[in-house]
Amino acid sequence: MSSENMLKAENLTFEYIRRDEEGNVEGITTAIDNTSLEVKPGEFISILGHNGSGKSTLAKHFNALLSPTEGTVWVDGMDTMDADNVWDIRQEAGMVFQNPDNQIIGQIVEEDVGFGPENMGIPTAEIWERVEESLKTVGMYEFRKHSPNHLSGGQKQRVSIAGVIAMHPKCIILDEPTAMLDPNGRKDVIRAARALNQVEGITIILITHYMEEVIYSDRVFVMDKGHIEMQGTPRAIFSQVDRLKELRLGVPQVTLLAYELKKRGLNIPDGILSKDELVNAIKGLRY
Template sequence: MLRTDKLVFEYIRRDEEGNVEGITRAVDNVNLDVKPGEFIAILGHNGSGKSTLAKHFNALLYPTEGEVFVDGMNTEDDSHLWDIRQEAGMVFQNPDNQIIGQVVEEDVGFGPENMGVPTQEIWERVEESLKTVGMLQFRKSSPNHLSGGQKQRVSIAGVIAMHPKCIIFDEPTAMLDPNGRKEVIRAARALNQVENITIILITHYMEEVIYADRVFVMDKGHVEMTGTPREIFSQVDRLKELRLGVPQVTLLAHELKKAGLPLPDGVLTREEFVEELKKIKR
């Protein structure tokens, strides 16, 4: 679905007069291959290159070196630009920056309208996407009167209405309260499991990635670790070095193990944790 081949992206830094000061390599030789229907999470500290990488997936940025393919199309091939943007949708951090309509349903219809979808079908798509994210009862509301989590779900509906094969979430929950976070993550998981849409989730919240099929950890522009959530979160100390953490339950299990309880590495959920402790007790 998504493939990068020796992807490199460099920013040119300039001083006030516009002279070149230096070059920053934001993405450094990244090779990824994401299969259709996968749920991928990308972790990494601030400035590790996650967002820059993500912007290559729908041709918002072009590689300095190497190539990016979306569903077999090279992102540098201009003739595919609109196909790529339609197939790989993006949801950003701040819901207020992505909503343009005065009414929820108009906002959701904006994408398909720009693609030249016939009017009747636009309304069908709007209804279906709002239903998917559980926002249908708000279709006539003004986005200004929604909570952060609801606005973010409207943004997601706007992307779904374009019938993408892949959605890239760039820290979609950073500005939300716990409930809003849950709503958005639930919507992302449902899209993956029910609609079989490929999901790329970039986040700083370790709890949100435990359901991913694979996790990529980025550092200094390259992929530092790859694996299932369990494999990744087994390496508590390594993650700390990369300025990251693990879910609180995982950390608690890790600490208890260090204190002498025979617990396995990479305990991800509360249920698992309680089960493991029960085993020890017996």
């Protein structure tokens, strides 16, 4: 396989096996069920789904934290099942988790961000350059001498992201990175992810159940019961309000308002994503 894809999953199935205390198999849960997708370098992809849809399990295959039960996953052309590839895969595809406290280990912000490059054997002078560049990218440079314990949740999460950026990955997987944050912290983290994508050209995979976070994506995948049920641009996905409701997902409030206005006979386009779009659509109506 050539590596024109940053990530590729082909017929991926993953089963969690539950065992009792004696180690006997009690049951098997199929978390991902024969799923395929491709992500091109430089894309911003969002994967949506309610809890238990398989979205986080899928994310963990993209940096070889999990290996397929069946099927194949490639990261930049490297098969995740090949043990020789795992180190390279984890450098190329960095992962940011839901709880920043599980990811932050340093006593001082800049030490924490330098931990990854140090483990990679990067020369000290270059580590400090990377730490500075990474912290500036996420807007946390002035906190470099602070203890992470004194930061807000959103600030800690940006430090976690800086720690991944310092390893110079080609792809960053954000697994529900804002689930534990307040609305301002969530905005900061999404802003940082968008900047990495647009300015640095890093491929972004955002796993979330917050609808508002996916409107900037190139493509959105909607998962349910281990399957990809929908895929398309945010506008195409949010034009299908009833289908999303069937999958127990909401839509951004402004999208829902536009949808309800349209149902009441106003000539408004489908898939409105922002307040400005809605205002312009209403202004454009002929009474």
